[in-house]
Amino acid sequence: IGLDLDPQLAAGYELLQGAMTALEEHDVDQLMDLLFTKWDVPAPFQTVLKTLRKNSEGVYNATVLPYSNxxxxxxxxxxxxxxxxxxxxxxxxxxxxxxxxxxxxxxxxxxxxxxxxxxxx
Structure with a gap:
Protein backbone atom coordinates (compact mmCIF):
# COMPACT_ATOMS: atom_id res chain seq x y z
CA ILE A 1 0.00 0.00 0.00
CA GLY A 2 2.83 2.40 0.91
CA LEU A 3 4.61 1.80 -2.38
CA ASP A 4 1.48 2.81 -4.29
CA LEU A 5 1.48 6.19 -2.54
CA ASP A 6 4.98 7.33 -3.54
CA PRO A 7 6.56 6.46 -6.90
CA GLN A 8 10.04 7.41 -5.63
CA LEU A 9 9.69 5.01 -2.73
CA ALA A 10 8.49 2.28 -5.11
CA ALA A 11 11.54 2.87 -7.34
CA GLY A 12 13.82 2.73 -4.31
CA TYR A 13 12.23 -0.53 -3.19
CA GLU A 14 12.63 -2.01 -6.68
CA LEU A 15 16.28 -0.93 -6.73
CA LEU A 16 16.96 -2.45 -3.32
CA GLN A 17 15.26 -5.75 -4.14
CA GLY A 18 17.08 -5.99 -7.46
CA ALA A 19 20.44 -5.30 -5.83
CA MET A 20 19.83 -7.90 -3.12
CA THR A 21 18.86 -10.50 -5.72
CA ALA A 22 21.93 -9.70 -7.85
CA LEU A 23 24.21 -10.02 -4.82
CA GLU A 24 22.66 -13.32 -3.72
CA GLU A 25 23.03 -14.75 -7.22
CA HIS A 26 26.49 -13.17 -7.78
CA ASP A 27 25.11 -11.60 -10.98
CA VAL A 28 27.61 -8.82 -11.67
CA ASP A 29 25.96 -7.64 -14.91
CA GLN A 30 22.57 -7.16 -13.26
CA LEU A 31 24.13 -5.35 -10.30
CA MET A 32 26.13 -2.97 -12.49
CA ASP A 33 23.06 -2.30 -14.63
CA LEU A 34 21.14 -1.36 -11.48
CA LEU A 35 23.92 0.88 -10.20
CA PHE A 36 24.46 2.77 -13.44
CA THR A 37 20.79 3.17 -14.44
CA LYS A 38 19.17 6.56 -13.82
CA TRP A 39 16.74 6.09 -10.92
CA ASP A 40 14.14 8.55 -9.66
CA VAL A 41 14.65 7.72 -5.97
CA PRO A 42 14.78 9.79 -2.76
CA ALA A 43 17.98 11.69 -1.87
CA PRO A 44 19.35 9.08 0.59
CA PHE A 45 19.15 6.44 -2.15
CA GLN A 46 20.95 8.80 -4.54
CA THR A 47 23.75 9.18 -2.00
CA VAL A 48 24.11 5.41 -1.68
CA LEU A 49 24.09 4.96 -5.47
CA LYS A 50 26.75 7.66 -5.87
CA THR A 51 28.96 5.94 -3.29
CA LEU A 52 28.51 2.50 -4.89
CA ARG A 53 29.25 3.91 -8.35
CA LYS A 54 32.39 5.58 -7.03
CA ASN A 55 33.51 2.26 -5.49
CA SER A 56 32.26 0.07 -8.35
CA GLU A 57 35.55 -1.85 -8.57
CA GLY A 58 35.22 -2.96 -4.95
CA VAL A 59 31.53 -3.78 -5.45
CA TYR A 60 32.47 -5.86 -8.48
CA ASN A 61 35.17 -7.74 -6.55
CA ALA A 62 32.87 -8.34 -3.57
CA THR A 63 30.25 -9.79 -5.89
CA VAL A 64 32.57 -12.04 -7.89
CA LEU A 65 35.13 -13.21 -5.33
CA PRO A 66 34.36 -15.65 -2.50
CA TYR A 67 36.41 -13.73 0.06
CA SER A 68 34.91 -11.87 3.02
CA ASN A 69 36.27 -9.89 5.94
Missing part, protein backbone atom coordinates in the same frame (compact mmCIF):
# COMPACT_ATOMS: atom_id res chain seq x y z
CA UNK A 70 33.26 -10.79 8.08
CA UNK A 71 35.29 -12.86 10.53
CA UNK A 72 37.77 -10.04 11.14
CA UNK A 73 34.94 -7.54 11.55
CA UNK A 74 33.31 -9.85 14.11
CA UNK A 75 36.54 -10.06 16.11
CA UNK A 76 36.92 -6.27 16.01
CA UNK A 77 33.34 -5.85 17.23
CA UNK A 78 33.95 -8.29 20.10
CA UNK A 79 37.12 -6.42 21.14
CA UNK A 80 35.32 -3.07 21.09
CA UNK A 81 32.51 -4.52 23.21
CA UNK A 82 35.04 -5.78 25.75
CA UNK A 83 36.69 -2.35 25.73
CA UNK A 84 33.38 -0.66 26.51
CA UNK A 85 32.53 -3.03 29.35
CA UNK A 86 36.06 -2.82 30.82
CA UNK A 87 36.27 0.98 30.66
CA UNK A 88 38.41 2.32 33.50
CA UNK A 89 40.52 -0.80 34.02
CA UNK A 90 44.20 -0.12 33.42
CA UNK A 91 45.84 -3.55 33.20
CA UNK A 92 46.43 -4.26 29.50
CA UNK A 93 47.46 -7.86 30.22
CA UNK A 94 44.05 -8.58 31.73
CA UNK A 95 42.43 -7.05 28.65
CA UNK A 96 44.35 -9.40 26.33
CA UNK A 97 43.52 -12.42 28.52
CA UNK A 98 39.85 -11.46 28.50
CA UNK A 99 39.85 -11.28 24.68
CA UNK A 100 41.49 -14.71 24.41
CA UNK A 101 39.09 -16.24 26.93
CA UNK A 102 36.12 -14.83 25.07
CA UNK A 103 37.38 -16.25 21.77
CA UNK A 104 37.98 -19.64 23.36
CA UNK A 105 34.46 -19.60 24.75
CA UNK A 106 33.08 -18.67 21.38
CA UNK A 107 34.93 -21.48 19.62
CA UNK A 108 33.90 -23.99 22.30
CA UNK A 109 30.27 -22.87 21.96
CA UNK A 110 30.40 -23.38 18.18
CA UNK A 111 31.81 -26.90 18.61
CA UNK A 112 29.17 -27.72 21.23
CA UNK A 113 26.38 -26.62 18.90
CA UNK A 114 27.80 -28.74 16.05
CA UNK A 115 27.91 -31.84 18.26
CA UNK A 116 24.36 -31.30 19.54
CA UNK A 117 22.90 -30.60 16.09
CA UNK A 118 20.38 -33.27 15.06
CA UNK A 119 21.55 -35.60 12.33
CA UNK A 120 20.06 -35.01 8.90
CA UNK A 121 17.69 -37.77 7.82
Missing amino acids: GRVEGINRMIKLIQRTAYGFTNFGHFIVRIRLHQMGTEAEKRRRQVQAPAAA
